[in-house]
Amino acid sequence: MISLRGVKKTFATKDGPVIAVDGIDMEIVAGEIFGIIGYSGAGKSTLIRMLNMLERPSEGEVVISGQNLSRIPKRELRKARQEIGMIFQHFNLLWSRTVHENIEFPLEIAGVPKKDRNNRVKELIKLVGLEGRGESYPSQLSGGQKQRVGIARALANNPKVLLCDEATSALDPKTTDSILELLVDINKKLDLTIILITHEMHVIRKICNQVAVMESGKIVEQGPVLDVFRQPKMEMTKEFVKQITEPEEAKETIQQLLSEQPDGQIVKLTFVGDEAERPLITELIRSFAIEVNILQGKITKIQEGSYGTLFIGLNGEKKEIEKAIFFIRTKQVDVEVISID
8 A cells, every 4th residue: 555665855954964764664554554653853754744745755765556656747746645634733724714614625625516515524524523513713622623623624535545743742641542533433434544653652552553663764663563562672662662561650669669578579471462361360379389469560452452561579489489480471471570770
């Protein structure tokens, strides 16, 4: 569906050339929700803007549905862009137009007859949950409602691809979740390919099938979200995963326990899929002469299944603890003996 081949973007500045995107190769399958995560300055926004040629690559090719967008003439590019919708962090609405008129705007530009425009806008207002707000102005809407208008407008021309540029960063957590749920619903109903960029692992965890991690203009890690959560390889990826799996309060609890019980061991257990539901701690207590102290745990639902982490303290004879850890590993649970410096 979407193929990036050796994509590079260099900007000329007074201090010399700056490489924003550096040799990206990527394949995105039709119908999936693909997340790109990285800190500010990683090149995420530049990359996503090259998918619809708002930024032209300095090198490489962007191929969508068989069309090489980096080479087609301007007239064909304008037509190709109608199949690529985009929503933004700060909504980019027309403040002098109503909700209805904002959603209608791209249809006007495309030359769609008035009657057809009205029918399409009504469909979209219902799809994004804004019934009764068609004649409201953006200033009369909440942040979440404004983003719903942005989503409806992006869908006006029945695109095959929806690009989301930090679409939830300006929203509170509850509103963020409602917008993410809407994107999942749209993805399923319309079989729409969604590419979103974010610096929040919560967003990736909530809706994405695949994730790519960007740093200094490069993709440093990529794969199914479940695999990346389970076994992050790069240090940056580990930092992002810890946003979900290791909150600061857990570190404080572990540090305190280590200082109080230096002879025990702190163990991090990682569960994936059905193993996240097993009564493992009960089995440990019944099978081994050890004390088990549950420090912190969480089971997280992601698009491809469940992902759970559990921090426990093990106290007892060294050999008995070793047996218990071996037993855990036989249950297809990842085990990491940890310490906090």
